[in-house]
Amino acid sequence: MKTSKKYYLILIVIVLILPIIFLSKMFAETKNDLIIFWLVDRKEGEKIETYRYFVNLLEKYPQLHLNLSFSPPVLQNWVTRAPDLVEKLKSLQGKKQISIVFPPFYEPVLPLLYDYNPVVSFSYPIDIREQMARSWELYQQFFDSLPNGIVPPAGAISSAILDLLSEFEIKWIVTGGEEISEGGYAPFVQYLTDAGEVVYLFFRENKLSEYRDRISPATEYSLNITSAKEKVKQWIAQIVDKNYPLTVVTLEGIPRAFTADEKEYEIVKQLFEQIVQGKFVTYTAENYILKNPSAKRTMTLKPLSWREDGFSAWTDKIEKRAAWKLLEQARSAVEKYKNSGQAEIKTLDNILEEIYFCESGDNFLHFGEAAYENSEKIELNFRLKLVNIYRLIGQPIPEELFHPLASYSFFGSLPSEEETKIEIDENERLFSLLDPSGDSFDERFDLENFSCRERVNSLDKEEIVFSFTFSNPIVLTEVVTSTEVITFSEVDTSIEPVVVSTEEAGSLQETIASENEVITSTGFYVIESSTPTEIENKVERIFVDLYIDLNNRVGAGSVALLPGRRALTIPEDAWEYCLTTEINTSGIKEAKLYRAKENNSSQKLGEFPVVINSSYTFSVDIPKEILYGKPMNWGYLVAIFKETVYYQEGDNTQKVNSEEMEIIDLIIPRGKTQKQVLSDSKLNPSLSAVRIR
Known part of the structure; x- marks a missing residue:
């Protein structure tokens, strides 16, 4: 009996302990996914021997996968200088152990060139396309194929940038960290572009990336760190502690030697x-996507970078803001030269090469940063490039380019009272363009605000609401410009009439409009005219035009405005849709x-239908099934x-004269004023759209 109990006890112990041992072993063998993007910048080019060692290690560990x-x-x-090294890289890529990609050639911070520059109105997506095309052409020469993804400089992206990059059949992009997810770190998501293309986004874990700079002496792992082995062990321990199913990191080049006795590698x-x-x-980006094609989808994406200081890293100091202003002025001058009809192709190529170099994000990181090595040399080179641009296009060189950037503290200040201001509310899916007050050529119609909002209406349908607000009530009255007799209800016939000539009629009409009480109390005026039985009326019509550019592409859309409008758009802001509203003496038309x-x-x-919100504001609702896409990514010309x-009324009413339509108010990009754009009313102005992002 005792023996039987003993066996039962042993059996119970086995039943309880074996699953624990099995589960412990199972969990011990569980491995988490890790994707590493190794960034090889220009400074790494001299480390040929170190990268030979780097590649030999990859050959030694075929189970290790990297993205470079x-x-x-x-x-x-x-x-x-090292063709053998390039051949080994090509071989490793052919075996799918590594995945090699290129950034745009001069590595600009992409949103700052397109849709998100807080300093100036700088929107030249064509420059991004040209730098991308150059990198892609070079890549194809090396690898006989095109890359599937990209690591944008500093991971800086926006919705508009993703739409642009999808033109190059980009399948994946690396960007910043935890910002994307309200629920915490979300390293891998899908994004759907305006064109309906799926782009996979890898969000790096910021605190684990660039580990050589991220480890703090205050952490429990940093005690007694005396070697490269201990430092890496510390970093690995942090990844293990976080226990993410997938961790994405970027590592910027070969770190310096940890101690004096160790080699660099x-x-x-x-x-x-x-x-x-x-x-x-470990995975390449392509292999991970094949394994996990159904990633979580994100619908919104604000402009972001993986830097802790965001875009201010390239815009916050006086020198950086001055540099953007000078670059914007030079780029605008180049655009005018390009469209002048006198540009020589070879000269233009040289000019654009200088522009692309100046657009490099690395330049702006150094401006105003005395602690950075060679910052003064980089600034001088930047200014000399701009000087050369003006020489090549044959224009006077701005005096500012011969002085340090710090000399011009007024550059890059907040928009002046004469410039358009942009307000964005991401939560409400609303943006507004605030037009400077009092800049209209007809004070009766001084546009104050244009806004756009996405919403779901009472029928559960998505729509876009475009609203226009003026400084004065929206009223248009018919004007009589010449009459035979003007009388009023209260006439004192004992007062002798005042006789004036036809030439004085124009000034008289102004007097009537402004001094109505005086005229009423004194009787009536008689105007001498050769045709006293005819009346000439001046009839005015106001057109509020909204031109929408969906893609910022040259060759797409129309540069000519609607018939009768004396203006054009610049080629890259050609419009796809136009919403126009007529205001006349009977009110606001559909x-x-x-x-x-x-x-x-x-x-x-x-x-x-036009919705009259107040005497100052009207709005128009357009269903998104007609005008679909993301309004904050579009360009707007208001x-x-x-x-x-002029009509002559008599026995037969007839039109006797008509003036061309003229622009009386305009919303223009920041960095310019309406007065500058419309400085010569005799010319057909080339108008630019305002980009929200």
Whole structure:
């Protein structure tokens, strides 16, 4: 009996303990996914021997997968100086152990060139496309293929940038950290572009990236760190502690030697060895997407960078803001030269090369940063490049370029009272363009505010609400410009009439309009005229035009405005849709929506009711099934036109004269004023759209 109990006890112990042992072993063998993006910038180009060692380690550990983003000039250099190294990289990529990608050639901070520059109105997506095309062409020469992804400089992206990059068939992009998810770190998501293309986003874990700079002496792991081995061990321990199913990190180049006794690449050796020995499965971006094609989808994306100081790293100091102002002025001058009809292709190529160099984000990081090595040399080189641009296009060189950037503290200040201001409310999906007060050429129609908001209406349908607010009540009255007799209800016939000539009629009409009480009390005026039985009326019509550019592409859309408008858009802001609303003496008419067609023509899509919100504001609702996409990614040109028609009334009413439509108010990009754009009313101005991002 005792023996039987003993066996039962042993059996119970086995039943209880074995699952625990099994589960412990199972969990001990569980490995987390790790994706590393290794960034090889221009400064790495001289470390040829170190990278030979780097590649040999990769060959030693075929289970280790890496993604490498090379600054294009580095591989250009190695093709000549280290062809064996380039061949090994090509071989590793062919085996799918590594994935190599390129950034845009001069590595600009992409949103700052397109849709999100807090200093100036700088929107040249064509420059991004040209730098991308140059990198892609070079990549194809090296690898006989095109890259699938990109690591933008500093991970700086926006919705508009993703839409642009998708033109290059980009499948994945690396960007900043935890900002994307309200629930915490979300390293891998899908984004759907305006064109309906899926782009996978890898969000790096900021605190684990660039580990050589991130480890604080205050952490429990940093005690007694005396070697590269211990430093890597510390970093690995932090990844293990976080226990993410997937961790994404970026590592910027070969770290310096940790101690005086170690070689530069010792930390690379330790890094590779400990990752292979650790509880990780490493992936290239392409392989991870194949394994996990159904990632969580994000619908919104604000402009972001993985830097802790965000975009201020390139814009916060006086010198940086001055540099943006000078670059914007030079880029604008180049655009005028390009469109002048006198530009020589070879000269233009040289000019644009200088522009692309100046757009590099690395330049702006150094401006005003005395602690950075060679910051003064980099600034001088930047100013000399701009000087050369003006020489090449044959224009006077601005005096500012011969002085340090710090000399011009007024550059890059907040927009002046004469400039358009932009307000954005991401939560409400609302933005507003605030037009300077009092800049209209007709004070009766001084546009104060244009806004756009996405919403769901009472029928559960998505729509876009465009609103226009003026400084004065929206009223237009018919004006009599010449009469035979003007009388009033209270006439004192005992007072002798005042006789004036026809030439004085114009000034008389102004007197009547401004001194009505005086005229009423004194009787009536008689105007001498050869045709006293005829009346000439001046009839005015106001057109509030909203031109929408969906893609900022040259060759897409129409540069000609609607018929009768004496203006054009610049080529890259050609419009796809136009919403126009007429205001006349009978009130505000229904709004008409037009779509641009080939050869700068247009087609009316329909008419939409105007909602009178107040005597100062009206709005128009457009269903998103007609005008679909993301309004904050579009460009907007808001222009107010006035048409004047003269009619002669008598036995037969007839039109005797009509003036061309003229622009009386305009919303223009920041950095310019309406007075500058419309300085010569005899010319057909080329108008730019305002970019929200």
